[in-house]
Amino acid sequence: MIREEARRRLEAAGLPPEDAATVADHFAACEARGKVGHGFSRLPWIESLELRTAGRPEKVASDGVVDRWHSRGALGYLVVRAIVDDLLARPPATARLVVAESCFPTGALGVWARELAEAGLLAVMTATSPRRLPSPAGGPPLTGTNPLAIAVPSSDGRPAVADVAMSAVTWGDVMAGRRRPEEVVPFGGEQAHKAFALAVGLELLVAALAGEDHGLVVLAAPPGHDPVPSFRALAEGIRLPGDA
Amino acid sequence: MIREEARRRLEAAGLPPEDAATVADHFAACEARGKVGHGFSRLPWIESLELRTAGRPEKVASDGVVDRWHSRGALGYLVVRAIVDDLLARPPATARLVVAESCFPTGALGVWARELAEAGLLAVMTATSPRRLPSPAGGPPLTGTNPLAIAVPSSDGRPAVADVAMSAVTWGDVMAGRRRPEEVVPFGGEQAHKAFALAVGLELLVAALAGEDHGLVVLAAPPGHDPVPSFRALAEGIRLPGDA
Numbered sequence: 001m002i003r004e005e006a007r008r009r010l011e012a013a014g015l016p017p018e019d020a021a022t023v024a025d026h027f028a029a030c031e032a033r034g035k036v037g038h039g040f041s042r043l044p045w046i047e048s049l050e051l052r053t054a055g056r057p058e059k060v061a062s063d064g065v066v067d068r069w070h071s072r073g074a075l076g077y078l079v080v081r082a083i084v085d086d087l088l089a090r091p092p093a094t095a096r097l098v099v100a101e102s103c104f105p106t107g108a109l110g111v112w113a114r115e116l117a118e119a120g121l122l123a124v125m126t127a128t129s130p131r132r133l134p135s136p137a138g139g140p141p142l143t144g145t146n147p148l149a150i151a152v153p154s155s156d157g158r159p160a161v162a163d164v165a166m167s168a169v170t171w172g173d174v175m176a177g178r179r180r181p182e183e184v185v186p187f188g189g190e191q192a193h194k195a196f197a198l199a200v201g202l203e204l205l206v207a208a209l210a211g212e213d214h215g216l217v218v219l220a221a222p223p224g225h226d227p228v229p230s231f232r233a234l235a236e237g238i239r240l241p242g243d244a
Numbered sequence: 245m246i247r248e249e250a251r252r253r254l255e256a257a258g259l260p261p262e263d264a265a266t267v268a269d270h271f272a273a274c275e276a277r278g279k280v281g282h283g284f285s286r287l288p289w290i291e292s293l294e295l296r297t298a299g300r301p302e303k304v305a306s307d308g309v310v311d312r313w314h315s316r317g318a319l320g321y322l323v324v325r326a327i328v329d330d331l332l333a334r335p336p337a338t339a340r341l342v343v344a345e346s347c348f349p350t351g352a353l354g355v356w357a358r359e360l361a362e363a364g365l366l367a368v369m370t371a372t373s374p375r376r377l378p379s380p381a382g383g384p385p386l387t388g389t390n391p392l393a394i395a396v397p398s399s400d401g402r403p404a405v406a407d408v409a410m411s412a413v414t415w416g417d418v419m420a421g422r423r424r425p426e427e428v429v430p431f432g433g434e435q436a437h438k439a440f441a442l443a444v445g446l447e448l449l450v451a452a453l454a455g456e457d458h459g460l461v462v463l464a465a466p467p468g469h470d471p472v473p474s475f476r477a478l479a480e481g482i483r484l485p486g487d488a
Contacts, residue, residue, distance in 0.1 A: 065309050066338040066465070094310040097339045097465065122452050139482040142475070150445030152452050162445030164438045189433040194408045197485035198442075200475075201394030201406030207471035208366050208396050219463065221310070221341065227451035231386070231444075238383040241441035 003028040006040055013047045015075075023077045030108045034244075035163075037172020038108035045175055051075065057082040057100075069100040076104040076127075080112050080216065087220050088119050095221040104129060104214035110163025110242060113151035116220060117159035124219040125149045128206045132184045133167055133199050136192040143199040144214070145171055145184065146206075151242075154228030161242030166199035168192075247272040250284055257291045259319070266325045274352045278488075279407075281416020282352035289419055295319065301326040301344075313344040320348040320371075324356050324460065331464050332363050339465040348373060348458035354407025354486060357395035360464060361403035368463040369393045372450045376428045377411055377443050380436040387443040388458070389415055389428065390450075395486075398472030405486030410443035412436075 003024045010020035023046070031039035055073030062068070067086070071079045079100050087096070106112075109125040116123035129144035145167040152160045168187040169179040186195035206215045232240065247268045254264035267290070275283035299317030306312070311330070315323045323344050331340070350356075353369040360367035373388035389411040396404045412431040413423040430439035450459045476484065 063338050065336070065340070092309070094307050095341045096309070097341075097463070122449065124449065135479070135482045137482055139480055140478065142479055142482070148442065148445075150442075150449050152445070152448040160444065160448050162441040164441050164445075168435060187432055187435045187438050189435070191412060191431045191433070194431050194439070197406040197408050198392065198394075200404060200485050201392075201396070201408075204396040204404050204471050204475060205366065205368065205394050207475075208467035208469050209465065211469050212471065212474075219341070221453065223452035225452050225455050227448050227456065230456075231448060231451075234384065235379070235386055236383055238379045238381055238386070241437075241444050 006043055009043055009047065014051045014053045016053060019053070019075070019078055022081045023075065026077050026081075026107050026111065029111045033108070033111055033114075035108040035111065037170045037176060038111070041172060041176040042105075046075075059086065065097065067096060067098045069098065069103070071100065071102045073102075076106045076214075076216070079103045080106050083216070083218060084112055084115055087116060087121060087218070091119075091121055091222065092220055093222075095219065098216075098218040098220065099209045100216040100218075101210045102213040103127065103210070103216040106216050108163065109147050109149035110151065110161050113149040113163070114159055114161045114242065117151035117153045117161065120153050120222060122153060122221045122223045123149070123151045125216070126202045126206060127216040128203055128214045129171070130214075132171060133186050133196065135196055136186060143196075143203040146199045146202040148198070148202060152228055153223055153226075155226045156229050156232070158228070158232075159242070160228050160231070160240055163242065166195045166202070250287055253287055253291065258295045258297045260297060263297070263319070263322055267319065267321045270321050270325075270351045270355065273355045277352070277355055277358075279352040279355065281414045281420060282355070285416060285420040286349075290319075303330065309341065311340060311342045313342065313347070315344065315346045317346075320350045320458075320460070323347045324350050327460075327462060328356050328359055331360060331365060331462070335363075335365055335466065336464055337466075339463065342460075342462040342464065343453045344460040344462075345454045346457040347371065347454070347460040350460050352407065353391050353393035354395065354405050357393040357407070358403055358405045358486065361395035361397045361405065364397050364466065366397060366465045366467045367393070367395045369460070370446045370450060371460040372447055372458045373415070374458075376415060377430050377440065379440055380430060387440075387447040390443045390446040392442070392446060396472055397467055397470075399470045400473045400476070402472070402476075403486070404472050404475070404484055407486065410439045410446070
């Protein structure tokens with residue numbers, strides 16, 4: 001599939017042309033970064049949703065420290081796009097926390113965070129999603145796969161981008177038929193309690209800021225230092241997170 | 245060992261009485277939470293350091309969004325104590341990012357984050373330390389064990405506190421003789437690339453904000469919601485991170 005076909009199908013599913021282009025662009029960017037579980041394979045699922053196409057993401061409050069957004073029913077991708085655009089248009093002087101309420105699905109956070117880092121902003125992002133991860137000790141699913149993305153700008157033009165979901169396999173891989181639902185457990189094997197603890201911490205962090213519906217939290221700041229080039233030199237050719 | 249003996253030995257090592265009490269209190273709090281690798285077992289190592297006992301942590305800049313601190317040579321525990329005290333005395337209206345430069349060792353971040361959460365503040369903390377973790381693909385040590393602590397207040401008085409180091413075993417356990425140094429690798433077994441990615445992301449996040457020396461980053465915010473009680477109910481008796 002190519003971006004253009006995805007765009008056409010998203011329009012046919014009811015998205016306005018500009019929104020269809022935004023979502024198709026994110027799918028294409030995910031494919032280009034190898035994050036295929038967040039790419040075109042998501043299209044049949046999006047097509048199956050009852051899209052509330054009239055809702056527009058809205059910045060509902062801002063005090064110079066925290067920006068609060070609400071999806072107003074818009075697809076999560078469109079909320080993240082609006083937030084990233086707003087951060088690029090009005091970058092924080094020292095730092096800004098952005099909280100988006102009722103925001104799902106958000107796609108590959110590392111792809112959005114990379115865009116901020118390529119524009120010179122340090123970015124930390126996390127988001128919640130349907131509860132799928134149980135405790136390693138058993139019991140019901142308690143948390144989403146809850147990715148944490150950290151993107152750090154670099155003067156050499158190659159940001160470092162870590163983007164880690166707390167699950168052993170991604171839900172996207174399940175949707176694409178590459179993995180089974182029962183493999184969606186906290187990663188780490190014998191030490192899965194660590195990934196579970198991170199998943200719970202991120203779940204409750206987002207819920208404490210954004211409420212009980214799925215949410216997104218972004219911290220953006222201009223870096224005061226440029227640690228990536230010397231870190232790459234220290235790593236001596238070892239592949240770093242987010243590198244191709 | 246008891247707190248009082250630790251306090252006496254820290255004074256004998258050159259710390260002023262108030263500072264010795266602060267460090268001994270942190271050791272005792274770590275022991276009480278089962279984080280023995282950050283407890284009294286650290287004392288011989290502290291005694292072996294050349295302590296710069298005259299340095300006092302200093303808040304060097306504040307713009308209402310980001311507070312910047314420098315240790316001025318003070319032991320990291322004393323910097324974190326000063327930052328936590330400052331956040332408790334002047335809590336953020338919506339959020340505050342705190343960056344501490346040249347800050348090491350910081351102890352068990354979950355213990356400090358819990359103190360903030362017990363006072364009603366959502367707290368996220370991370371810190372860097374000597375490079376000990378290599379990539380799962382090999383090569384030199386590239387990152388510290390780089391814990392991430394997330395503490396979320398609860399109206400039932402029992403905050404949720406996740407505190408996860410990215411290493412399979414802690415350096416504290418190595419110092420205490422319970423583990424071998426070569427076991428200090430990213431956790432996760434076959435998926436250790438995930439913990440390594442998080443360790444690299446946190447390493448570069450802290451370095452981008454605090455510079456090349458070890459640093460500490462804290463995000464504190466009053467929560468707008470109270471998700472912990474309903475989450476505990478959903479978990480149906482499953483032990484949550486940070487619970488005794």
